[in-house]
Amino acid sequence: MTFGDKLAKAVAAHGPLCVGIDPHPSLLDAWGLSRTAEGLERFALTAVEAFGGKVAMVKPQAAFFEAYGSRGVAVLERVIADLRDSGTLVLVDAKRGDIGSTMAAYAEAYLGEGSPLAGDAVTLSPFLGFGTLQPALDTARATGRGVFVLALTSNPEGAEVQHAVAPDGRTVARTIIDFATARNSGISPCGDVGLVVGATIGETDVDLSGFNGPILAPGFGAQGGSVADLKRLFGPDMRNVFPTSSRDVLRHGPDVSSLVSAVRRVQESL
Numbered sequence: 008m009t010f011g012d013k014l015a016k017a018v019a020a021h022g023p024l025c026v027g028i029d030p031h032p033s034l035l036d037a038w039g040l041s042r043t044a045e046g047l048e049r050f051a052l053t054a055v056e057a058f059g060g061k062v063a064m065v066k067p068q069a070a071f072f073e074a075y076g077s078r079g080v081a082v083l084e085r086v087i088a089d090l091r092d093s094g095t096l097v098l099v100d101a102k103r104g105d106i107g108s109t110m111a112a113y114a115e116a117y118l119g120e121g122s123p124l125a126g127d128a129v130t131l132s133p134f135l136g137f138g139t140l141q142p143a144l145d146t147a148r149a150t151g152r153g154v155f156v157l158a159l160t161s162n163p164e165g166a167e168v169q170h171a172v173a174p175d176g177r178t179v180a181r182t183i184i185d186f187a188t189a190r191n192s193g194i195s196p197c198g199d200v201g202l203v204v205g206a207t208i209g210e211t212d213v214d215l216s217g218f219n220g221p222i223l224a225p226g227f228g229a230q231g232g233s234v235a236d237l238k239r240l241f242g243p244d245m246r247n248v249f250p251t252s253s254r255d256v257l258r259h260g261p262d263v264s265s266l267v268s269a270v271r272r273v274q275e276s277l
């Protein structure tokens with residue numbers, strides 16, 4: 008199965024929502040958990056219980072696990088394994104990007120067959136040059152996994168880099184979109200190179216109509232992005248758009264049924 012096949016199956020079963028597992032220290036406090044690896048584990052496994060098998064994709068944010076060292080990384084490995092067992096796609100949000108030779112090692116860690124940190128996809132940063140991501144694109148293609156490449160991020164600072172104009176007259180974001188479009192060309196039902204386009208980017212004239220891949224839309228929920236923003240940015244059918252929300256769902260924990268209800272409400276709103 009290609010990554011596009013997996014996405015299509017997941018969307019048909021659950022709709023396009025992605026939910027983030029971002030164990031912010033303040034959320035551990037709010038859930039009555041300690042800011043320790045044990046607290047992290049309880050938080051993350053509660054989220055897995057609530058979201059596994061109920062949404063198309065779950066996005067654990069790696070840094071919140073790495074903050075607890077090797078024990079936190081072990082929790083991330085368990086989260087990835089348990090979610091995959093539940094049939095939910097896992098997008099590991101590690102935002103990797105490095106020179107090509109080192110990128111091959113990141114590719115093996117997050118996309119390699121049998122790696123304990125490999126989910127179904129990983130987020131990548133292309134700001135060392137899109138070409139440096141090639142080892143990850145190749146590993147993803149070979150293992151039926153996917154990547155989501157930052158293009159127009161949800162944070163206000165993103166524009167200073169992403170709207171900058173290259174000597175050929177294209178913006179940096181346009182260049183990234185064009186590379187991703189070329190890589191996905193001709194693949195059905197959609198390519199394995201996704202883009203990250205924030206729900207909060209406001210008015211933009213960036214044309215995504217030729218892009219044949221999934222789009223992750225963060226900024227939806229806690230950062231202010233709404234369903235109306237998604238429709239304005241991506242059109243009414245929102246084909247292959249995966250809005251992702253972390254805090255706005257997680258704040259309903261630790262009660263599993265409250266978390267599930269929050270997910271259901273967001274799914275209905277979409």
Ligand SMILES: O=C(O)c1cc(=O)[nH]c(=O)n1[C@@H]1O[C@H](COP(=O)(O)O)[C@@H](O)[C@H]1O
Nearest residue numbers: 068130160161205225226229230252253254
């Ligand atoms: O790649 C991402 O996931 C990402 C890209 C981006 O442009 N903006 C963005 O917020 N994210 C991530 O999406 C999540 C948003 O969390 P909430 O604002 O709590 O919904 C965090 O894990 C961010 O790291």
